[in-house]
Amino acid sequence: MIAEDLALLREGLVALLREHEIEVVAQVEDGPGLLRAIAGHEPDLAIVDVRLPPSFKDEGLLAAIEARKRQPGLGVLVLSQYVETAYASELIGENTAGIGYLLKERVGDVKAFLDALRRVAAGGTVLDRQVVAELLAPRDGAVGGLSGLTAREREVLALMAEGRSNAAIAESLVVTAGAVEKHITNIFAKLDLPACEDDHRRVLAVLAYLRVAS
């Protein structure tokens, strides 16, 4: 289901999803509407805009958090015009399963967007690379383990936080899968995280670290 107040974008999303055989059970325009629709349809996933009427503030985000409380298995993909790490941490809360936080313009890259959508619906975690970039950005005078990472390792970590697999990371950076694995081992060693093969636990580890950093 979709909560988005701009009809043009909402209808575009609906058309896109239907083209790719994803059923859209409800479309709403505001936060209260989202909560009502979720109670009625029990969807697998909700796509939610952060700014929704009536307040046009963070109504969509608050509704998404509330919706996840009411329906714990619900996947939520939050779309926003801007990234705010505070919103990302709030959204993630205690449970990283089935969470996505992306900049709105990512819908333009249809393949990646649908991929993100499917991963969130399957209980994965997808963070916009800009959220990650902001968290990883070197700061003057800042103290933290992240400053020990090389530029390439940061890129890999950012892609990991987006929930990508090793193969996808290798493809995106145009390197071999073996090189990616080596980077990941280095990152885990530098951040003092236990290495593990499981994709999801890997994201959890990254997020746990990012939460501390933020």
Added chain:
Amino acid sequence: MPTLAAGLSIGEYARSLLRRLCFLATILLAAVWALDGQGYLWPAWAWLGLGVLVLLDYTAGWAWRHPPGAVRRVACVWTLVGVAAVILVATWLLTWLLAGVHDFWPAWALLGLATAGSSYSLIALQDRVLVARGRRALRARIDLLTRTRRQAVDAQAAELRRIERDLHDGAQARLVALTLQLGRAEMSVHDQPEVRRLIHDAQREARHAIGELRDLARGIVPPLLADRGLVAAVESLAARYGIGTSIDADTHRSLAPAVESAAFFVIAEALTNTVKHAAAQRSWVTMRDEHRALVVVVGDDGSGGANASGSGLAGLRARVEALDGSLHVESPAGAGTVVEVTLPCG
């Protein structure tokens, strides 16, 4: 000065007694006249005399209280007029009682005295009256300018917020919808690589435009500030700097957008300076409500020596002063920097 039991000095007691006696005499005379057949209103003249007596008391007190100058001179003149009037009326009373002269002959003389006193007062106080009027006009003008300037600043801030919102929800959202349509178009063209490339380029341009609009909107007012207010925005800002800034927020007012933005940008600039130049161990931000004002203090224990007239702080000062606020910077070399801002709120 000797005092009586009630805490009044003898002089004050005498004056109060005089006023009461005058009041009593006024009523008694009226009663006598009423009982006497209510013919010719002779007590009127006696009331005039009593009135003059009270006036005399008043002007003498006035002259006594004022420092030497035009006001005291005027009070003295009126006291003299009063004394002359009392003498005239008393003389008339005697001529009336002793010789039966009913005609109130001092009338013209009293009128002359009053005219002379008024003329003198006008001339002596002319400057003061003009100055006072000028000062009143000036104060009214200052009030008007202060009010309208604040209204202008508030209107500007509200307008900027509206523009920010319009950018987000209007142009930017439409560009997002455009990239989505382009994405769908790209997906539907399989066998024409040239067209796909064109669509891809168009999408890239749209993404750049979205990014530029976002930066523009963020420069006007950071989204978190617009959505959640000052405290949340400052907390996020401090977290982003990652220098362990402690934040103590004790403000419960709903702030005008202009005040909120000014406070935020002051804190942002001060924290940026702390991060860039201070090499501080500790930094802190406090926000508290005072009577009709928000007080923000940003401090660190770093190297100090900040240039209070540097361009960053000067820009902030202009912004704060446009709100009738004040900005103080204390930054002795080696002893940290403290920036304190007071922003009046309605």
